[in-house]
Amino acid sequence: MILLPAIDIQAGRCVRLYQGDFATAHQVAADPMDAARRFRAAGAEWVHMVDLDGARQGRPVNQEIFLTVARESGLRVELGGGIRDMEAIDFYLRNGVQRVILGTAAIRSPELARQAAARYGRRIGVGIDAKEGRVMVEGWQSEGGRDYLELAAEMADLGIGCLVFTDISRDGALTGPNLAALGALLARVSCPVIASGGVRDLADIRALIGLGTQGAICGKSLYAGTLDLGAALELAAASDGVGTAGVEAGTEARMAGYSAADASADAAAGDGAVATGDVSDGGGVEAAPELAEYFAKAPLIPAIVVEDQTGEVLMLAYMNQESLAKTLATGYTWFYSRSRACLWNKGATSGHYQKVKSVTGDCDKDTLLLRVDQTGPACHTGSHSCFFRPLYVGNGLE
Ligand code: AMZ
Secondary structure (H helix, E strand, C coil), X not given: CEEEEEEEEECCEEEEEECCEEEEEEEEEXXXXXXXXXXXXXXXXXXXXXXXXXXXXXXXXXHHHHHHHHHHCCCEEEEECCCCCHHHHHHHHCCCCCEXXXXXXXXXXXXXXXXXXXXXXXXXXXXXXXXXXXXXXXXXXXXXXXXXXXXXXXXXXXXCCEEEEEEHHHCCCCXXXXXXXXXXXXXXXXXXXXXXXXCCCHHHHHHHHHHCCCEEEECHHHHHCCCCHHHHHHHHHHCCCCCCCCCCHHHHHHHHCCCXXXXXXXXXXXXXXXXXXXXXXXXXXXXXXXXHHHXXXXXXXXXXXXXXXXXXXXXXXXXXXXXXXXXXXXXXXXXXXXXXXXXXXXXCCCCCCEEEEEEEECCCCCCEEEEEEECCCCCCCCCCCCCCCCCCCCCCCC
């Protein structure tokens, strides 16, 4: 599971509210960048940011802060608040923000959510902010007129990347997440769900892992000190693949598609953690039925990539059935990004493509070996191979 520490911004300050009530705003950190740096130092890979002024005013307000954190903190930024048109979506996603969350706009203009999902795929999230089961909008000041489950199901069908569910009555209250409402949501939709509101301690993180949410947002608990971020991150990372709800195919795909180890794997093997807007869903290719055998045990399997000429190991990435089919159909490598929960074409961003020479399955059909002609370096750091960090070198004597 992914753990997302939260930074909410009001008038340039890092604040927390109680149940979304602006009158309760109090500053919790001296500076948003300091908070982001501390989260990164504790091991976080994502940060959930909210433009509170933006949510209330209906337009982006504190842009510079979000872009600075995206540029300089080393964290992937998920951002909501005041993103109501394509211009704002384009602006953030083309300037370093990894994922935007649409709240009010998703209700008022489902067509915008659909177009945004078509353009940016999994980098679009939808916020389902509910009070007693009803969705709230405009900084949670007004009723959106929709049941939370209905809206969630409608949005999930648009091909968005995730739903971020917030129980408003729990937000900032440290009373535990609303597991019943989350359970109903997970049963209704098959896209990743991130839980927000109420997290107090490690027991709550454990409960969310058990429920099968792909992420947990923690705000007040970190600032109030009831949750230790390092310990929570460790628990979340250790949970990969664990989950009582894992029996259902959709849930398993969610679990596998969104693990905490993702960002490092993608950063090492992918075209870098920085989003550039050309992440493609790569849809449209039918997976051949005989490939299904390789995915009988898990929806994602490792693909070891070696250079055809030299045999040098270049990288390891993950494939789902669709990405394998696309690789075979196009002759270039396609993988599945666990952090972005979408297909990615190696080289689409960097130009460092891999032309496939052969694909071989292993003895028990759960790992792939690809021999490729590599254009440029395979690693986003500029190294030819992603494997350049020696951890142990023996002396060759037995
Ligand atoms: O705390 C609040 N009053 C609040 C808040 N945290 N109001 C909105 N938001 C967040 C939502 C979502 O991420 O959780 O802002 C986003 C939605 O904003 P908008 O402008 O798209 O409705």
